[in-house]
Each structure stands twice: as structure tokens, then as C-alpha cells.
Amino acid sequence: MKKFLIVGLGNIGEKYENTRHNIGFKILDQLAKQENLTFETEKLGDITTYKFKGRTFILLKPNTYMNLSGKAVQYWLTKEKIPLEHLLVITDDLNLPFGSIRLKTKGSDGGHNGLKDIQDKLQTTAYNRFRFGISNSFSKGKQIDYVLGEWSTEENLIMEERLNQSVALIKSFGTAGVSRTMNAFNGK
Template identity: 70%
Template sequence: MLAFLKRLFGLDAPSEPEQDPMKKFLIVGLGNIGPKYDNTRHNIGFAVADALALRHEATFESKKLGDIAKFRIKGRQLILLKPSTYMNLSGKAVSYWLKQEKVPLENLLVITDDLNLPFGSIRLKKKGSDGGHNGLKDIQATLNTTSYNRFRFGISDKFSKGRQVDYVLSEWTEDEQNALKERLPISADAIESFALAGMDHTMNNFNGK
């Protein structure tokens, strides 16, 4: 009866409007946790997520299976995730936060490094193979699909035979760090475009940029 009377006289607390799931986006930057990985090529996913959070003055908080930051832009809510599971187990964090935030699979975007692209270049795709990338491989196995959006950031393949692991886990050169000052904002632009204008428009405007 008390609940009925509160509703009748408008005394109950207003409920929060439910967010339209189609306007929620999960942006996942892949990387490895720990200070020794902070400035490495393999952690470009973390770097892009950090750059986007910094632009919107969003703060990461440690949550289950990763660090989370949220912000809104023109009616869309972007949820940034940096998994704390290490690269090879990224799928667990991605799957959990998709379900936790009720984000449709088509609104997922995974940011990763790519040895097959020139340094700093961007390539967005709606689906595809894991390309030998352990993070993407685990996401594919966990979600049981290759049909999810990915954002590949080129780190080039300038390493000698047998030195691939050392290369991806090594820090950026000084020249690369200087170039990142331009490439990271462009990457943030591409992610905003994905949320606001859709994947097709974003691919047309940013691929190869």
C-alpha cells in the first residue's frame, strides 16, 4: 500500500531512464598490464583507449577483469575497457562486459596492434581472421564468432628473423613516440566516428589514413 500511495502522490524517487542498448558501445583496447608493458608496441590498444579517455576527461576505474571508463557523446555512451587478464585471455573480459553493459555485438570495437601494417596506419574491419594475434584469437574463441569490429593500428614489421616477440614487447623509438602525438588523436577521431556515424562510414573515411 505504501508503494501505491507514493506513486499516487508522486512521492517515489524518479527512476533513471534506461539507456538504449543500440546507443551503447564497448571500446576495448588490448594490451598487457603492468609498468614494464606501458610504452610497448603490443600495448597500443591501451594507448588509444587512454587517449580517448583523456580527450573526454573520463577516468579509468579498476573493475572486474579490467579497467573501465565511461563518457557520453551526442547521445551515445562509450564504455572503454582495458582488460586486466593479459593479452592471451582478453576474451573473458570482453564477453563479461558485453553482457554486463548489455552492449550489442555490432557495437563492439576491439583495438589491437598489427605487424602487417606500416607504422601508424589504421585499418578498421567488420570481421576477419585473428591474423595470428593472440588477443583476437582468444576473443574469437570466447565469443564463438569472427564477426565483430576491429581497429588495427600498424606497428610495422621492422624486426629481424626470430625477434618478433622482442619487437612487439619493446618500447617505441623516439621517432615513433613523436609520431604518436598525431596518430593517437586521429585514432580517437575514428572511434568517435564509429559510435556516431557507423562502421561503414568510418572505414571509408579512416582506413589507410
């Protein structure tokens, strides 16, 4: 059976729950809600397992805080003996319009500290990342307030549909493969 590690990046704690920076957690929570899954706190994160079409998806929400996500990713890849090409990291992206999604097989951290730590721990930039656009609608010097801010009323109106699209991308990643998933979902 093929195994995949799907990592949603975010920060633990109630005060971060509905912030833009926590979109990785929010997407995994949506999948868990749809499939009636429950996360359990284990080493370095909250984990649940989802079986779909002969695949096993291990969903991980690291509890190491965003900037130290690499430790949890490395631990669970090793523990579950999951190959690097079966890793998918879900993160927010300031450079994409709100709600747009982009799957990439490699790339820079783009100034994202969670990705920077994962890259450092894995010693490679060649891992799959799913970037969810949060836009860059903030004034100069307000980036931290923006990413740690809550979604706007307008964003919340279309959030459910974007979350469902994101869940579909995860399922496609594990069943159809990264190339077909990129063709089907990027820019949608």
C-alpha cells in the same frame, strides 16, 4: 541511448606500458586524457564511461593479460547488454606500416593471441576490430622482442597525431557507423 564497448588490448603492468603491443591501452588513455575521464578497476579490467552525441562508450582495458582478453570482452558485452555490432576491439598489427589504421568488420586473428581468445570466447570472427600498424621492422626470430619493445624515437615524434586520429575513429564508429568510418579512416 546506444551503447558501445570499446576494448583496447594490452598487457597490465608498468613494464608493458610503452610497448607496441599496448597500443590499445594507449589509444584509450588518449581518449580519456582528452575528455578528462578516469579509469576505475572493476571486474576483469579498467573501465570508464564516455558520453558523446547521445551515445555511451564503455571503454575497457582488460586486466586479464592479452592472451585471455576474450573473457573480459564477453563479460562486459553481457553485463552491459551491448550488441556484438557495437563492439570495437583495438589492437596492434604487424602487417600494417607504423601508424596506419584499418577498421574491419570481421576477419581472422592474424596470429594475434588477444584476437584469437576473443574469437574463441565469442564463437565468431564477425566483430569490429581497429588495427593500428606497428610495422614489421624486426629481424627473423625477434618478433616477441619487437612487439614487447618500446616505440622508437621516430615513432614517438608522430605518435600524438596518430593517437588523435585514432580517437577520432572511435567517435566516428559510434556516431557515423562502421561503413562510413571505414571509408573516412582506413589507410589514413
